[in-house]
Amino acid sequence: MLQKLYDWVDERLDITPIWRDIADHEVPEHVNPAHHFSAFVYCFGGLTFFVTVIQVLSGMFLTMYYVPDIENAWHSVQYLQSQVAHGQIVRGMHHWGASVVIVMIFLHTLRVFFQGAYKKPRELNWIVGVLLFFVMFGLGFTGYLLPWDNKAFFATQVGLEIAESVPVIGTDIKTLLAGDPDIVGAQTLTRFFAIHVFFLPAALFGLMALHFIMIRRQGISGPL
Amino acid sequence: MSEKKNNQVSRRQFLNYTLTGVGGFMGAAVVAPMVGMAVDPLLQADGSDDFEYVMDVDEITTEPQRKTFYIDQQDGWYDTEAERAAWIYRDENGDILALSPICTHLGCVVDWETGDHDNEFFCPCHYGRYDKNGVNIPGTPPEGPLHAYEYRIEDGRLYLGRANPREGA
Ligand code: HEM
Ligand code: FES
Numbered sequence: 195m196l197q198k199l200y201d202w203v204d205e206r207l208d209i210t211p212i213w214r215d216i217a218d219h220e221v222p223e224h225v226n227p228a229h230h231f232s233a234f235v236y237c238f239g240g241l242t243f244f245v246t247v248i249q250v251l252s253g254m255f256l257t258m259y260y261v262p263d264i265e266n267a268w269h270s271v272q273y274l275q276s277q278v279a280h281g282q283i284v285r286g287m288h289h290w291g292a293s294v295v296i297v298m299i300f301l302h303t304l305r306v307f308f309q310g311a312y313k314k315p316r317e318l319n320w321i322v323g324v325l326l327f328f329v330m331f332g333l334g335f336t337g338y339l340l341p342w343d344n345k346a347f348f349a350t351q352v353g354l355e356i357a358e359s360v361p362v363i364g365t366d367i368k369t370l371l372a373g374d375p376d377i378v379g380a381q382t383l384t385r386f387f388a389i390h391v392f393f394l395p396a397a398l399f400g401l402m403a404l405h406f407i408m409i410r411r412q413g414i415s416g417p418l
Numbered sequence: 419m420s421e422k423k424n425n426q427v428s429r430r431q432f433l434n435y436t437l438t439g440v441g442g443f444m445g446a447a448v449v450a451p452m453v454g455m456a457v458d459p460l461l462q463a464d465g466s467d468d469f470e471y472v473m474d475v476d477e478i479t480t481e482p483q484r485k486t487f488y489i490d491q492q493d494g495w496y497d498t499e500a501e502r503a504a505w506i507y508r509d510e511n512g513d514i515l516a517l518s519p520i521c522t523h524l525g526c527v528v529d530w531e532t533g534d535h536d537n538e539f540f541c542p543c544h545y546g547r548y549d550k551n552g553v554n555i556p557g558t559p560p561e562g563p564l565h566a567y568e569y570r571i572e573d574g575r576l577y578l579g580r581a582n583p584r585e586g587a
Pocket of ligand 2: 521522523524525526527541542543544545546559560
Protein backbone atom coordinates (compact mmCIF):
# COMPACT_ATOMS: atom_id res chain seq x y z
CA MET A 195 0.00 0.00 0.00
CA LEU A 196 2.61 2.54 1.13
CA GLN A 197 5.00 1.12 -1.46
CA LYS A 198 2.35 1.66 -4.16
CA LEU A 199 1.75 5.24 -3.07
CA TYR A 200 5.49 5.86 -3.08
CA ASP A 201 5.88 4.33 -6.55
CA TRP A 202 3.00 6.44 -7.85
CA VAL A 203 4.64 9.67 -6.66
CA ASP A 204 8.13 8.53 -7.64
CA GLU A 205 7.03 7.68 -11.18
CA ARG A 206 5.85 11.25 -11.62
CA LEU A 207 8.35 13.27 -9.62
CA ASP A 208 11.46 11.06 -9.46
CA ILE A 209 11.90 11.65 -5.73
CA THR A 210 14.31 8.77 -5.09
CA PRO A 211 17.47 10.73 -5.93
CA ILE A 212 16.38 13.51 -3.54
CA TRP A 213 16.20 11.41 -0.41
CA ARG A 214 19.13 9.20 -1.45
CA ASP A 215 21.26 12.28 -1.68
CA ILE A 216 20.19 13.32 1.82
CA ALA A 217 20.01 10.01 3.64
CA ASP A 218 21.82 7.28 1.71
CA HIS A 219 25.50 7.43 2.52
CA GLU A 220 27.83 5.09 4.29
CA VAL A 221 28.73 5.52 7.92
CA PRO A 222 32.53 5.16 8.10
CA GLU A 223 33.76 2.49 10.47
CA HIS A 224 35.52 4.92 12.78
CA VAL A 225 32.27 6.75 13.67
CA ASN A 226 30.21 3.57 14.21
CA PRO A 227 29.87 2.67 17.90
CA ALA A 228 29.19 -0.95 16.88
CA HIS A 229 32.84 -1.17 15.75
CA HIS A 230 34.53 1.00 18.34
CA PHE A 231 32.42 1.80 21.38
CA SER A 232 34.33 5.04 21.96
CA ALA A 233 32.75 6.30 18.72
CA PHE A 234 29.65 7.23 20.77
CA VAL A 235 31.18 10.70 21.00
CA TYR A 236 30.02 11.18 17.41
CA CYS A 237 26.41 10.95 18.59
CA PHE A 238 26.35 14.29 20.39
CA GLY A 239 25.67 16.34 17.26
CA GLY A 240 22.69 14.18 16.38
CA LEU A 241 21.47 14.26 19.99
CA THR A 242 21.69 18.05 19.97
CA PHE A 243 19.51 18.05 16.85
CA PHE A 244 17.06 15.58 18.39
CA VAL A 245 16.59 17.69 21.53
CA THR A 246 16.30 20.83 19.40
CA VAL A 247 13.42 19.20 17.49
CA ILE A 248 11.75 18.45 20.83
CA GLN A 249 12.27 22.08 21.92
CA VAL A 250 10.72 23.42 18.74
CA LEU A 251 7.73 21.06 18.88
CA SER A 252 7.03 21.49 22.61
CA GLY A 253 7.54 25.26 22.29
CA MET A 254 4.98 25.45 19.48
CA PHE A 255 2.42 23.70 21.64
CA LEU A 256 3.21 25.83 24.71
CA THR A 257 2.39 28.97 22.71
CA MET A 258 -1.19 27.68 22.35
CA TYR A 259 -1.70 28.62 26.00
CA TYR A 260 1.10 31.03 26.90
CA VAL A 261 0.51 34.82 26.81
CA PRO A 262 3.46 37.26 26.89
CA ASP A 263 1.76 39.82 29.12
CA ILE A 264 2.80 40.70 32.66
CA GLU A 265 -0.75 40.39 34.00
CA ASN A 266 -1.40 36.99 32.51
CA ALA A 267 1.91 35.25 31.74
CA TRP A 268 2.28 33.57 35.10
CA HIS A 269 -1.39 32.60 35.25
CA SER A 270 -1.30 31.13 31.76
CA VAL A 271 1.76 29.02 32.64
CA GLN A 272 0.09 27.98 35.91
CA TYR A 273 -3.03 27.03 33.97
CA LEU A 274 -1.28 25.07 31.24
CA GLN A 275 0.82 23.31 33.84
CA SER A 276 -1.98 22.31 36.21
CA GLN A 277 -5.23 22.26 34.19
CA VAL A 278 -4.37 21.29 30.63
CA ALA A 279 -4.13 17.62 29.67
CA HIS A 280 -0.44 16.62 29.52
CA GLY A 281 0.51 20.28 29.96
CA GLN A 282 2.86 19.38 32.78
CA ILE A 283 4.64 16.87 30.53
CA VAL A 284 4.97 19.22 27.58
CA ARG A 285 6.22 22.07 29.75
CA GLY A 286 8.56 19.61 31.44
CA MET A 287 9.96 18.57 28.06
CA HIS A 288 10.64 22.20 27.14
CA HIS A 289 11.95 23.09 30.61
CA TRP A 290 14.39 20.19 30.97
CA GLY A 291 15.12 20.02 27.25
CA ALA A 292 16.40 23.60 27.42
CA SER A 293 19.16 22.43 29.78
CA VAL A 294 19.79 19.10 28.03
CA VAL A 295 20.26 20.83 24.68
CA ILE A 296 22.98 23.06 26.15
CA VAL A 297 24.73 20.02 27.65
CA MET A 298 24.56 18.20 24.31
CA ILE A 299 25.81 21.13 22.24
CA PHE A 300 28.65 21.52 24.74
CA LEU A 301 29.67 17.82 24.54
CA HIS A 302 29.48 17.99 20.74
CA THR A 303 31.74 21.03 20.78
CA LEU A 304 34.21 19.28 23.09
CA ARG A 305 34.39 16.29 20.72
CA VAL A 306 35.06 18.54 17.73
CA PHE A 307 37.65 20.49 19.71
CA PHE A 308 39.62 17.57 21.12
CA GLN A 309 39.60 15.67 17.84
CA GLY A 310 40.81 18.74 16.01
CA ALA A 311 37.89 18.29 13.61
CA TYR A 312 37.61 22.07 13.22
CA LYS A 313 40.89 22.27 11.25
CA LYS A 314 41.13 22.97 7.52
CA PRO A 315 38.87 22.55 5.54
CA ARG A 316 36.22 22.73 8.30
CA GLU A 317 36.97 26.19 9.80
CA LEU A 318 33.73 27.68 8.45
CA ASN A 319 31.64 25.01 10.11
CA TRP A 320 33.35 25.71 13.43
CA ILE A 321 32.33 29.35 13.06
CA VAL A 322 28.73 28.40 12.28
CA GLY A 323 28.83 26.05 15.28
CA VAL A 324 29.92 28.84 17.61
CA LEU A 325 27.10 31.04 16.27
CA LEU A 326 24.67 28.16 16.94
CA PHE A 327 26.02 28.05 20.50
CA PHE A 328 25.28 31.76 20.95
CA VAL A 329 21.78 31.35 19.52
CA MET A 330 21.10 28.49 21.96
CA PHE A 331 22.28 30.65 24.85
CA GLY A 332 20.02 33.42 23.62
CA LEU A 333 17.06 31.04 23.52
CA GLY A 334 17.83 29.87 27.04
CA PHE A 335 18.18 33.43 28.34
CA THR A 336 15.05 34.83 26.71
CA GLY A 337 12.95 31.72 27.46
CA TYR A 338 13.85 31.85 31.12
CA LEU A 339 11.98 35.14 31.61
CA LEU A 340 8.75 33.92 30.05
CA PRO A 341 7.10 32.24 33.08
CA TRP A 342 7.33 35.68 34.78
CA ASP A 343 7.93 34.35 38.27
CA ASN A 344 10.50 35.69 40.73
CA LYS A 345 13.28 33.44 39.52
CA ALA A 346 12.62 34.51 35.94
CA PHE A 347 12.51 38.19 36.85
CA PHE A 348 15.73 38.31 38.85
CA ALA A 349 17.66 36.08 36.44
CA THR A 350 16.80 38.56 33.70
CA GLN A 351 17.63 41.50 35.96
CA VAL A 352 21.09 39.99 36.49
CA GLY A 353 21.54 39.16 32.80
CA LEU A 354 20.62 42.70 31.80
CA GLU A 355 23.10 44.20 34.26
CA ILE A 356 25.80 41.94 32.86
CA ALA A 357 24.98 43.31 29.41
CA GLU A 358 25.11 46.81 30.85
CA SER A 359 28.66 46.24 32.10
CA VAL A 360 29.93 46.26 28.51
CA PRO A 361 32.08 49.41 28.08
CA VAL A 362 30.61 52.46 26.28
CA ILE A 363 27.55 50.81 24.63
CA GLY A 364 26.47 48.72 27.62
CA THR A 365 23.58 50.96 28.64
CA ASP A 366 22.24 51.05 25.10
CA ILE A 367 22.43 47.27 24.81
CA LYS A 368 20.48 46.90 28.02
CA THR A 369 17.81 49.39 26.92
CA LEU A 370 17.48 47.64 23.57
CA LEU A 371 17.07 44.25 25.22
CA ALA A 372 14.74 45.37 28.01
CA GLY A 373 12.73 47.85 25.95
CA ASP A 374 13.19 50.48 28.69
CA PRO A 375 16.24 52.02 30.38
CA ASP A 376 15.01 51.35 33.92
CA ILE A 377 12.09 48.96 33.97
CA VAL A 378 12.14 45.20 33.58
CA GLY A 379 8.47 44.91 32.73
CA ALA A 380 5.77 44.71 30.12
CA GLN A 381 8.00 45.70 27.22
CA THR A 382 10.78 43.40 28.34
CA LEU A 383 8.45 40.43 28.35
CA THR A 384 7.01 41.05 24.88
CA ARG A 385 10.51 41.62 23.47
CA PHE A 386 11.93 38.50 25.02
CA PHE A 387 8.94 36.53 23.77
CA ALA A 388 9.34 37.78 20.20
CA ILE A 389 13.07 37.09 20.28
CA HIS A 390 12.51 33.66 21.84
CA VAL A 391 9.87 32.33 19.46
CA PHE A 392 10.52 34.20 16.18
CA PHE A 393 13.92 35.82 15.79
CA LEU A 394 16.24 33.27 17.36
CA PRO A 395 14.45 30.18 15.98
CA ALA A 396 14.70 31.74 12.49
CA ALA A 397 18.43 32.26 13.01
CA LEU A 398 18.67 28.74 14.46
CA PHE A 399 17.07 27.14 11.39
CA GLY A 400 19.25 29.10 8.97
CA LEU A 401 22.44 28.22 10.83
CA MET A 402 21.46 24.55 11.18
CA ALA A 403 20.83 24.37 7.43
CA LEU A 404 24.31 25.79 6.77
CA HIS A 405 25.83 23.43 9.33
CA PHE A 406 24.30 20.33 7.71
CA ILE A 407 24.96 21.38 4.12
CA MET A 408 28.62 21.84 4.97
CA ILE A 409 28.78 18.45 6.68
CA ARG A 410 27.31 16.74 3.60
CA ARG A 411 29.79 18.58 1.39
CA GLN A 412 32.86 17.79 3.44
CA GLY A 413 31.93 14.50 5.06
CA ILE A 414 32.83 13.61 8.61
CA SER A 415 36.48 14.15 9.53
CA GLY A 416 38.79 11.12 9.28
CA PRO A 417 39.90 8.73 12.03
CA LEU A 418 42.41 10.11 14.50
CA MET B 419 15.75 -22.72 5.36
CA SER B 420 16.27 -22.95 1.63
CA GLU B 421 12.75 -24.26 0.68
CA LYS B 422 10.78 -21.27 1.94
CA LYS B 423 13.20 -18.59 0.93
CA ASN B 424 10.51 -16.20 -0.36
CA ASN B 425 8.78 -16.02 3.00
CA GLN B 426 11.93 -15.21 4.87
CA VAL B 427 12.67 -11.82 6.22
CA SER B 428 16.05 -10.64 5.05
CA ARG B 429 18.52 -9.09 7.42
CA ARG B 430 17.96 -5.71 5.77
CA GLN B 431 14.17 -5.98 6.02
CA PHE B 432 14.41 -7.03 9.64
CA LEU B 433 16.55 -4.02 10.44
CA ASN B 434 14.20 -1.77 8.50
CA TYR B 435 11.18 -3.04 10.43
CA THR B 436 12.78 -2.81 13.86
CA LEU B 437 14.24 0.63 13.22
CA THR B 438 10.95 1.95 11.85
CA GLY B 439 9.09 0.37 14.77
CA VAL B 440 11.38 1.67 17.49
CA GLY B 441 11.74 5.05 15.79
CA GLY B 442 7.98 5.32 15.34
CA PHE B 443 7.42 4.43 18.97
CA MET B 444 9.89 7.05 20.16
CA GLY B 445 8.40 9.66 17.85
CA ALA B 446 4.90 8.85 19.05
CA ALA B 447 6.01 9.09 22.68
CA VAL B 448 7.34 12.59 22.00
CA VAL B 449 4.37 13.83 20.02
CA ALA B 450 1.49 12.17 21.94
CA PRO B 451 1.57 14.47 25.00
CA MET B 452 1.75 17.52 22.74
CA VAL B 453 -1.30 16.43 20.76
CA GLY B 454 -3.04 15.72 24.06
CA MET B 455 -2.30 19.28 25.11
CA ALA B 456 -3.65 20.67 21.85
CA VAL B 457 -6.96 18.78 22.11
CA ASP B 458 -7.45 19.64 25.79
CA PRO B 459 -10.39 21.99 25.01
CA LEU B 460 -12.32 18.93 23.83
CA LEU B 461 -11.74 17.23 27.18
CA GLN B 462 -12.77 20.10 29.47
CA ALA B 463 -16.17 19.98 31.19
CA ASP B 464 -18.53 22.61 29.83
CA GLY B 465 -19.96 25.67 31.58
CA SER B 466 -21.16 26.15 35.14
CA ASP B 467 -24.47 24.98 36.59
CA ASP B 468 -24.94 28.01 38.82
CA PHE B 469 -28.20 29.94 39.01
CA GLU B 470 -28.12 33.74 39.10
CA TYR B 471 -30.76 36.21 40.32
CA VAL B 472 -32.37 38.28 37.52
CA MET B 473 -35.63 39.86 38.71
CA ASP B 474 -38.51 39.59 41.17
CA VAL B 475 -41.34 37.32 40.11
CA ASP B 476 -44.05 39.94 40.70
CA GLU B 477 -42.43 42.22 38.09
CA ILE B 478 -42.90 39.61 35.36
CA THR B 479 -45.62 40.64 32.88
CA THR B 480 -47.03 39.12 29.71
CA GLU B 481 -44.86 41.56 27.75
CA PRO B 482 -41.26 40.23 27.21
CA GLN B 483 -38.75 42.27 29.23
CA ARG B 484 -35.05 42.16 28.50
CA LYS B 485 -32.98 41.51 31.64
CA THR B 486 -29.24 41.11 31.94
CA PHE B 487 -27.33 39.20 34.58
CA TYR B 488 -23.78 38.06 35.16
CA ILE B 489 -22.31 34.61 35.44
CA ASP B 490 -18.84 33.63 36.70
CA GLN B 491 -16.97 32.61 33.59
CA GLN B 492 -13.68 30.74 33.63
CA ASP B 493 -11.91 31.29 30.35
CA GLY B 494 -8.74 29.29 30.84
CA TRP B 495 -6.60 31.35 33.23
CA TYR B 496 -8.93 34.35 32.88
CA ASP B 497 -11.84 34.62 35.30
CA THR B 498 -14.52 37.15 34.39
CA GLU B 499 -18.12 38.06 34.94
CA ALA B 500 -19.74 37.45 31.59
CA GLU B 501 -22.99 39.20 30.73
CA ARG B 502 -26.02 37.13 29.76
CA ALA B 503 -29.40 38.42 28.57
CA ALA B 504 -32.89 36.93 28.73
CA TRP B 505 -36.34 37.86 27.45
CA ILE B 506 -38.62 37.17 30.43
CA TYR B 507 -42.46 37.02 30.45
CA ARG B 508 -45.51 34.88 31.17
CA ASP B 509 -47.03 32.99 28.23
CA GLU B 510 -50.79 32.62 27.66
CA ASN B 511 -50.95 29.79 30.25
CA GLY B 512 -49.31 32.03 32.82
CA ASP B 513 -46.08 29.99 32.79
CA ILE B 514 -42.80 31.85 33.09
CA LEU B 515 -40.59 31.83 30.00
CA ALA B 516 -37.02 33.11 29.99
CA LEU B 517 -35.68 32.99 26.45
CA SER B 518 -32.11 33.29 25.31
CA PRO B 519 -31.70 36.06 22.70
CA ILE B 520 -29.16 34.00 20.75
CA CYS B 521 -30.59 33.29 17.30
CA THR B 522 -30.68 29.55 16.58
CA HIS B 523 -29.68 30.16 12.98
CA LEU B 524 -26.06 31.30 13.33
CA GLY B 525 -25.81 33.00 16.67
CA CYS B 526 -26.70 36.67 16.21
CA VAL B 527 -28.90 38.42 18.79
CA VAL B 528 -32.66 38.78 18.41
CA ASP B 529 -34.78 41.72 19.54
CA TRP B 530 -38.47 41.91 20.53
CA GLU B 531 -40.75 43.92 18.26
CA THR B 532 -38.16 45.89 16.34
CA GLY B 533 -39.20 47.77 13.25
CA ASP B 534 -42.49 46.51 11.94
CA HIS B 535 -42.16 43.06 13.49
CA ASP B 536 -45.11 43.30 15.87
CA ASN B 537 -45.43 40.48 18.36
CA GLU B 538 -42.31 38.76 17.04
CA PHE B 539 -38.65 38.27 17.87
CA PHE B 540 -36.55 39.40 14.94
CA CYS B 541 -32.92 38.69 14.01
CA PRO B 542 -31.34 41.28 11.70
CA CYS B 543 -28.52 39.09 10.41
CA HIS B 544 -30.54 37.01 7.96
CA TYR B 545 -34.06 38.16 8.82
CA GLY B 546 -34.84 35.28 11.16
CA ARG B 547 -38.26 35.53 12.88
CA TYR B 548 -39.83 33.88 15.91
CA ASP B 549 -43.37 34.11 17.29
CA LYS B 550 -44.13 35.32 20.80
CA ASN B 551 -43.34 31.89 22.27
CA GLY B 552 -39.91 32.09 20.68
CA VAL B 553 -40.83 29.44 18.15
CA ASN B 554 -39.16 29.98 14.78
CA ILE B 555 -41.48 30.96 11.94
CA PRO B 556 -41.14 28.44 9.07
CA GLY B 557 -39.71 29.92 5.91
CA THR B 558 -37.20 32.06 7.84
CA PRO B 559 -33.60 30.88 8.39
CA PRO B 560 -33.68 29.61 12.03
CA GLU B 561 -34.33 25.89 12.34
CA GLY B 562 -35.33 25.75 15.99
CA PRO B 563 -37.00 27.83 18.71
CA LEU B 564 -35.04 30.21 20.92
CA HIS B 565 -33.40 28.35 23.79
CA ALA B 566 -35.07 28.61 27.20
CA TYR B 567 -33.23 29.22 30.45
CA GLU B 568 -33.72 26.79 33.32
CA TYR B 569 -35.17 28.76 36.22
CA ARG B 570 -35.78 28.55 39.92
CA ILE B 571 -37.97 30.70 42.15
CA GLU B 572 -36.95 31.35 45.73
CA ASP B 573 -38.73 33.88 47.98
CA GLY B 574 -40.41 35.51 45.00
CA ARG B 575 -37.08 35.97 43.25
CA LEU B 576 -36.32 34.50 39.82
CA TYR B 577 -32.97 32.79 39.24
CA LEU B 578 -31.73 31.63 35.83
CA GLY B 579 -29.38 28.74 35.03
CA ARG B 580 -28.23 27.49 31.65
CA ALA B 581 -30.20 27.88 28.40
CA ASN B 582 -31.36 24.65 26.75
CA PRO B 583 -32.75 23.90 23.28
CA ARG B 584 -36.51 23.23 23.00
CA GLU B 585 -38.68 21.10 20.73
CA GLY B 586 -40.47 23.25 18.21
CA ALA B 587 -41.76 23.96 14.72
C1 HEM C 1 10.86 27.58 17.94
C2 HEM C 1 11.31 27.21 19.07
C3 HEM C 1 10.78 27.55 20.44
C4 HEM C 1 9.54 28.05 20.84
C5 HEM C 1 8.33 28.35 19.96
C6 HEM C 1 9.59 28.23 22.28
C7 HEM C 1 8.54 28.70 23.10
C8 HEM C 1 8.57 28.88 24.49
C9 HEM C 1 7.49 29.33 25.34
C10 HEM C 1 6.09 29.69 24.87
C11 HEM C 1 7.94 29.37 26.64
C12 HEM C 1 7.15 29.80 27.91
C13 HEM C 1 6.45 28.64 28.59
C14 HEM C 1 7.16 28.10 29.80
O1 HEM C 1 7.95 28.81 30.43
O2 HEM C 1 6.93 26.92 30.14
C15 HEM C 1 9.30 28.94 26.61
C16 HEM C 1 10.11 28.83 27.73
C17 HEM C 1 11.46 28.48 27.71
N1 HEM C 1 12.22 28.17 26.57
FE1 HEM C 1 11.53 28.02 24.66
N2 HEM C 1 10.83 27.86 22.73
C18 HEM C 1 11.58 27.45 21.62
C19 HEM C 1 12.90 26.97 21.62
C20 HEM C 1 13.73 26.93 22.72
C21 HEM C 1 15.06 26.41 22.71
C22 HEM C 1 15.80 25.80 21.49
C23 HEM C 1 15.55 26.55 23.97
C24 HEM C 1 16.93 26.12 24.38
C25 HEM C 1 17.87 26.78 24.83
C26 HEM C 1 14.50 27.18 24.80
C27 HEM C 1 14.59 27.52 26.16
C28 HEM C 1 13.52 27.91 26.99
C29 HEM C 1 13.60 28.08 28.44
C30 HEM C 1 14.83 27.94 29.32
C31 HEM C 1 12.29 28.42 28.88
C32 HEM C 1 11.79 28.61 30.34
C33 HEM C 1 11.22 27.26 30.74
C34 HEM C 1 10.54 27.18 32.09
O3 HEM C 1 10.76 28.05 32.94
O4 HEM C 1 9.79 26.21 32.28
N3 HEM C 1 13.40 27.39 24.00
N4 HEM C 1 9.69 28.66 25.28
S1 FES D 1 -28.19 34.45 12.67
FE1 FES D 1 -30.22 35.05 13.03
S2 FES D 1 -31.09 34.83 11.10
FE2 FES D 1 -29.06 34.13 10.70
